[in-house]
Amino acid sequence: MPTIAIEDYLKCIYLEEQQGKKGLVPTGQIATALSVAPGTATAMVKTLSDSGLVHYEPYSGVQLSEAGRKLAVHVLRRHRLVELFLVQVIGMDWSEVHEDADRLEHAVSDRLIARIDEMLGHPTLDPHGDPIPTASGVVAESNHPNLVNCDLERPHQIARITDQAAEFLRLVERHGLRPGNRLSVLSRDEHADAVRLLSKDAGEVSLGFRAASKILVQPL
Amino acid sequence: MPTIAIEDYLKCIYLEEQQGKKGLVPTGQIATALSVAPGTATAMVKTLSDSGLVHYEPYSGVQLSEAGRKLAVHVLRRHRLVELFLVQVIGMDWSEVHEDADRLEHAVSDRLIARIDEMLGHPTLDPHGDPIPTASGVVAESNHPNLVNCDLERPHQIARITDQAAEFLRLVERHGLRPGNRLSVLSRDEHADAVRLLSKDAGEVSLGFRAASKILVQPL
DNA sequence: TTTGATTTTTTGATTACTCAAAATTATGAA
DNA sequence: TTCATAATTTTGAGTAATCAAAAAATCAAA
Ligand SMILES: [Mn+2]
Ligand SMILES: [Mn+2]
Ligand SMILES: [Mn+2]
Ligand SMILES: [Mn+2]
Secondary structure (H helix, E strand, C coil): CCCHHHHHHHHHHHHHHHHCCCCCECHHHHHHHHCCCHHHHHHHHHHHHHCCCEEEECCCEEEECHHHHHHHHHHHHHHHHHHHHHHHHHCCCHHHCHHHHHHHCCCCCHHHHHHHHHHCCCCCECCCCCECCCCCCCCCCCCCCECCCCCCCCCEEEEEECCCCHHHHHHHHHCCCCCCCEEEEEEEECCCCEEEEEECCCEEEEECHHHHCCEEEEEC | CCCHHHHHHHHHHHHHHHHCCCCCECHHHHHHHHCCCHHHHHHHHHHHHHCCCEEEECCCEEEECHHHHHHHHHHHHHHHHHHHHHHHCCCCCCCCCHHHHHHHCCCCCHHHHHHHHHHCCCCCECCCCCECCCCCCCCCCCCCCECCCCCCCCCEEEEEECCCCHHHHHHHHHCCCCCCCEEEEEEEECCCCEEEEEECCCEEEEECHHHHCCEEEEEC
16 A cells, blocks of 8 residues: 555656656656655655656656556545535635645545545536546546637636645635636736736736746636 | 554543543553554553653553543544544445544544534534544543343333444444444343344344443433 | 463564755756 | 756665564462
């Protein structure tokens, strides 16, 4: 049985692989993402490599093996189903479920997760718009534009928020930018690093490019 | 923050203190209850003692300190609320929630447990009839008779099952002896180690004294 | 009260995870 | 190409939890 730490590392590597362009995830990136010392990540990566869960190229980085990917996706499934459960059944706010899910993902049994999946009607998206992997490990791919590269002055619906940090989600929530809400991008100014939006919910809002790129949308 | 192991030891000591008559719980009893080697329990007991969570008398045993009791009761509250939640909201069977609760009790946040408590209407008993400690740490005491010492040929209602072992609960369930059900004790034979019952649900049943003593009842 | 059995503690190790700081390797600008 | 900088790995160490087996203490008969 994988330990909690191993599950967290695998999930982290999976997520870094997704957004990063190159094939290999450097150990330093893992260390930063998990808030551990660089040497700690290196040590764990060796353990994972010895267990056949990653392919490790010293001084380059790691890549999940097939076994590692399977495990990571399973953890991610539990995480996202738990998040949705906390929102829909428990009534927690979508912007504050991540921390709880990060602990519960290691404690829920297969039996329990199957019941939750059933209760929620086999959902495909979590409260942040992230895809929920299927029980067999399939993750739906999607390529929504974000607020930096989508069309200007065109109605869009928020599809996904790709940053789970509580502070960021609270900001997003404060500006009425929760998934499902409608908006259009009024203008962008690269020099000022500003994206001006018109949100159906909260009126005019201005975001930096960094923040704007984390909000994925779907044209209507 | 206490580790998962420490929470499990404290909960265990609390439970052993409840049923055992003497004041001190021997380390060997803890080791047996938690399925660890005797030396492991001794080592942990010293750690707990150093943290001021128990009073430790070498070669005699331990007793929870006030701080230890408070923590233990908190864990127990989480455990029992989670059990009831799994039965009432998730729809799991009362005889199979213990294992899940034993892991979830370390992963649910105060926020989440407060919501669960609210959803369930501030319940006082878990699915096994065990009292749920209040948020402030008060545990309702009750002294129900059991099937060994209750009146003969008198209608009773099952109040509590004081053994969480899955095999035992499945047996109890199979004989229709779930909390709330009605029965009367027909006869007892000490030499044959047999207690004969008439259950409203499952007709005539025979139990050994050991098993019968774990089923607490309330005269009607 | 002696002694044999039982219980508990001690000892010596192991696994898992972590850090700080030193050593090494890679990278990119001059 | 060379060298300073940055990233990575190695080293040495510590905490937490565990076990097997030896040693010590307690208990219960005889
Ligand atoms: Mn986690
Ligand atoms: Mn999510
Ligand atoms: Mn537990
Ligand atoms: Mn219970």
